[in-house]
Amino acid sequence: MSSSSQPFASTLDVLASLLPEHLLKPRFGIVCGSGLSTLASSLRDVVEVPYSSLQGFGKSTVAGHKSSLAFGLIGEGKGIPVVAMLGRFHPYEGHPLSTVVYPIRVLARLGVKNLIITNAAGSLNPKFPAGTIVVIQDHLAIPNLAGPLNPLLGPQISPNFPRFLPLSDAYSVTLRQHAFRAVHALGLPDDTLQEGVYAWVSGPTYETPAEGRFLRASGADVVGMSTVPEVVAAREEGLEVMVLSLVTNAVVIPEYRSIKEEIRRELATGKPAELKPAATVSHEEVLTVAATKTEVMKAIVAKIVEAGSV
Numbered sequence: 593m594s595s596s597s598q599p600f601a602s603t604l605d606v607l608a609s610l611l612p613e614h615l616l617k618p619r620f621g622i623v624c625g626s627g628l629s630t631l632a633s634s635l636r637d638v639v640e641v642p643y644s645s646l647q648g649f650g651k652s653t654v655a656g657h658k659s660s661l662a663f664g665l666i667g668e669g670k671g672i673p674v675v676a677m678l679g680r681f682h683p684y685e686g687h688p689l690s691t692v693v694y695p696i697r698v699l700a701r702l703g704v705k706n707l708i709i710t711n712a713a714g715s716l717n718p719k720f721p722a723g724t725i726v727v728i729q730d731h732l733a734i735p736n737l738a739g740p741l742n743p744l745l746g747p748q749i750s751p752n753f754p755r756f757l758p759l760s761d762a763y764s765v766t767l768r769q770h771a772f773r774a775v776h777a778l779g780l781p782d783d784t785l786q787e788g789v790y791a792w793v794s795g796p797t798y799e800t801p802a803e804g805r806f807l808r809a810s811g812a813d814v815v816g817m818s819t820v821p822e823v824v825a826a827r828e829e830g831l832e833v834m835v836l837s838l839v840t841n842a843v844v845i846p847e848y849r850s851i852k853e854e855i856r857r858e859l860a861t862g863k864p865a866e867l868k869p870a871a872t873v874s875h876e877e878v879l880t881v882a883a884t885k886t887e888v889m890k891a892i893v894a895k896i897v898e899a900g901s902v
């Protein structure tokens with residue numbers, strides 16, 4: 593899609609008409625993942641702009657995602673202007689990839705230079721239980737490997753962008769360092785924050801045990817249904833990017849049980865085989881765990897913004 597077919601001018605005009613001068617040039621963008629929209633509650637002087645008033649924005653249809661941009665200040669004194677996306681768009685909702693990444697491109701055009709993306713994710717790493725926050729150091733874009741789901745497919749949005757975008761440096765070293773310093777400065781336990789690899793899957797189904805095992809064997813620590821298209825577009829726009837994944841559940845990867853063996857035993861002993869259905873994950877569980885960690889996430893995000901704005 594070319595830049596002329598995206599309504600940037602209209603979106604930016606609306607924002608300029610609604611925002612006071614001191615909020616119009618945010619230094620940081622923050623994408624709030626599932627259940628994490630309350631990350632914006634620590635902003636001061638907040639102006640919230642519903643996505644419905646912005647041409648080019650979709651509507652977020654997933655529980656735990658609001659549908660607005662929140663502009664405000666973080667930190668003491670004059671404060672640092674930031675913009676938070678309260679709700680994102682996922683391809684599984686039916687949004688085209690150009691819509692999924694449109695808000696990121698708008699943030700870049702507002703002057704945002706640093707982007708903190710958050711998400712809720714399932715853990716593939718037994719050392720990362722629910723509640724762990726993972727600083728993402730790399731990703732596996734599973735849909736990109738199997739089909740046309742890269743947001744940069746098609747005509748380039750700007751002639752200034754490279755046709756072949758490198759991603760070996762996608763995750764900002766500076767911002768990741770700020771995150772680990774933040775945990776130390778806040779006096780949080782060392783295991784609050786870990787680092788690892790995010791596997792992007794299209795969803796909306798959660799993983800089968802075989803898929804979980806495959807992703808784990810592929811080197812992924814967490815898995816989720818968002819984020820990677822945003823990272824790719826943000827890098828194309830030249831932003832520094834970091835991702836904080838909040839582990840909300842363990843991906844269910846049980847030892848396989850042999851039904852054949854169980855029935856053989858039943859026939860031999862006369863004792864009925866147990867039913868014991870497998871454990872499952874639910875979005876309610878994801879939102880419940882996310883809610884328990886928003887204060888910690890908020891504190892870490894604020895410290896990263898302060899450190900990244902000096």
Ligand SMILES: O=P(O)(O)O[C@@H]1C[C@H](O)[C@@H](CO)O1
Nearest residue numbers: 625626711712817818875878
């Ligand atoms: O938008 P995020 O990635 O935070 O949301 C996760 C992935 C799915 O959208 C949903 C599954 O529970 O939560």
